[in-house]
Amino acid sequence: MEITEKDVAHTTSKLRFDDIKKGKVLSVKWEPKLNYAWDNGPALGRYLAELKNGRIIAKKCDKCHRTMLPPRMFCELCWRPTGRWVYVRDTGIVNTWVVSYVDWKAGRLNIEGGVRPFTPAIIEIDGTSKGMGILHLLDEVDPWKISRGMKVKAVWKPVKERIGAITDIKYFKPVK
Amino acid sequence: MTKRVAIVGIGTTGFRATTPDVSYRELTYEAATKAYVDAGIEPKDVDSFVSTAEDFFEGYSIADEYSPDQLGAVLKPIYTVPGDFIQSLASAYMMILSGIGDISVVQGLSKASNMLSLSEMTTFAMDPIYNRPLKESPHAVAGMEMARFMHESGATREQCAKVVVKNKRNALDNPLAGHGVLIDSDYVLNSEVISFPLTQMDISPHSDGAVVVVLAEEKTAKTLSDKPIWIRGIGWCSDTPGLETRNWGEAIYAQMAAEMSYKMAGIRHPRSEIDFAEINDEFSYKELQHLEAMRICRKKEAGPLTETGGTEITGEFPVNPSGGCLGVGNLYELNGGHKVLEVVRQLRGEAGKNQLKDITTGLAQGWRGVPTATGAVAILSN
Structure with missing residues (x-):
């Protein structure tokens, strides 16, 4: 695999790309092949299946009475199996959020060129216990007008495009 | 104290x-x-x-x-x-x-x-500058070690095959094991060649x-507990990672880890002071190599002892009565955990059909698999 000029450009190495290109230094590039097929198990499995149906499902602990999202087969605090499955709403409030000028690879977004900053948020979903919810994205809102406690609602992908993944929800948008 | x-x-x-x-x-x-x-x-x-x-x-x-x-x-x-x-x-x-x-x-x-992509992940454990560019398979590393061990110890492919037959047979009587089968040595010797002398059946399925x-x-x-199982000794050791410079014949990492645990446990003659062992047999030859490295067998003795049934459940020194990695499966980081579990089940008298009689001390050994040279040993007593 070739090392490109771009690979070298942003490193702190004193190497110049030319050194590599002309073979003045040995270069090795190895892209690991890391493929996994994780078994989701009954809790996460049903959570994802319900997202495909356009619904959010949680699971309750009968001891501490928390309604937990994402759902799990056991309560990690009470150390006992969880009980009932319960559907919760696809609305909630913003717990915390960020206005990000970089993407997930720390690459700079062209904000000056009109690209909207990336606005990930922790959303406490209505019907779950305090502090439980979904990490997702906010959109259809001015990034600088997002506020703590703001009410939001899921914007779902069209039924045909859903695959049983967290991205079946496109993003959350503000509601009155 | x-x-x-x-x-x-x-x-x-x-x-x-x-x-x-x-x-x-x-x-x-x-x-x-x-x-x-x-x-x-x-x-x-x-x-x-x-x-x-x-x-x-x-x-x-x-x-x-x-x-x-x-x-x-x-x-x-x-x-x-x-x-x-x-x-x-x-x-x-x-x-x-x-x-x-x-x-x-x-x-x-x-x-x-x-x-x-298990094979690629294991290859990724090799040195990126002077090993990986040659694109060796992890099984090539095991094959080379097997060849060197056979040369130094005199162990034969037939004796290695006997380990596979024994362990997969033991696994049939262990409800926890997933890879028990009844086969003979010829079946192992004639299975698909992977990295000669290593064949498909010499390798633990995962x-x-x-x-x-x-x-x-x-x-x-x-x-x-009314049946506490005491940790009498424990040891661990790593050889150099260098494939070029490590000792390919003798599994020194296992020897040093075992000696550390013997010292702690006050064991001088492991063969007579330990009753049985659950040891790493991720590849058939590893059981023989580890037996000699840990002084349970003398040099060149593990092959013949296996061939004559000495490591069977009914033998003089049972090895991997659970079925080992070959019969239970390669569990990666958990391999040593399975060994400890099975030694405890034996010492408590809870090993069912594979239960050994009159035992007080067992050895559990783990190895981190290719291309590592890291091992650990625990000596447990009831």
Whole structure:
């Protein structure tokens, strides 16, 4: 695999790309092949299946009475199996959020060129216990007008495009 | 006087080639629940936890962070050892010796079925500058070691095949094992060549599963359990990673780890002072190589002893009565955990059809697999 000029450009190495290109230094590039097929198990499995149906499902602990999202087969605090499955709403409030000028690879977004900053948020979903919810994205809102406690609602992908993944929800948008 | 520490609880899911019905969370939860019930404790009684995970195997970077929930270890002292389970066991043992608490817990897990690019992941463990560009298969490393070991020890392919036949036969009577079959030596010798002299049947197929073990300081152990299994010695060791410079014939890492554990346990003559062993047999020849490295056999003796049935369940020194990695499955970081589990089941008299008679001391050994030269040994007594 070739090392490109771009690979070298942003490193702190004193190497110049030319050194590599002309073979003045040995270069090795190895892209690991890391493929996994994780078994989701009954809790996460049903959570994802319900997202495909356009619904959010949680699971309750009968001891501490928390309604937990994402759902799990056991309560990690009470150390006992969880009980009932319960559907919760696809609305909630913003717990915390960020206005990000970089993407997930720390690459700079062209904000000056009109690209909207990336606005990930922790959303406490209505019907779950305090502090439980979904990490997702906010959109259809001015990034600088997002506020703590703001009410939001899921914007779902069209039924045909859903695959049983967290991205079946496109993003959350503000509601009155 | 040094404190004494015992294993007072064990729990496992058993081991199968695939576990599509559960995630790693439910796997560990099942093993942990069983271990806590076995020990008569709840997670709140535990002072510290050690989990075992290797990021590339789990598919998470900093896989450590995903350990607490399914162990009941949320907001408790916990850390992860990226090594063999027996290295985690050593860590949990030391926590009790150092006075951090009276009860500690060790966890290990394999979800090998979820790793779709296992061979590439193992190749990724080799040196990127002077090994990887040659694109060796991990099995080539094992094949080269097998060839060198056979040359030095005089062990034959037939004797290695006998290890496979024995262990896969033992696994048939172990309900926890997932790869038991009845075959003869010819079947092994004629199986597909992978890296000659290594054939397909010389290689352990992988398995999924989880093991959780509860340790307690002597006073607590005696109140919790009427069958405490004492940790008498423990050792671990790593040879140089250099494939070019390591000792290919003798598994020095296993020798040094064993000697460390023998010294702690006051064992001078392992063959007569230990009754049986669960040792790493990830590849058939490793059982023979490890037996000689750990002085259970003299040099050049492991092959003939195996050939004449000396390591069978009915033999003079039973080796891998559980079925070993060949019969139970390769569990990666959990390999040593399975060995510890089976030694404890034997010493408690809970090994069912494979139960050995009149035993007091067993040896459990782990190896981190190719291309590593790291091993760990625990000496356990009832």
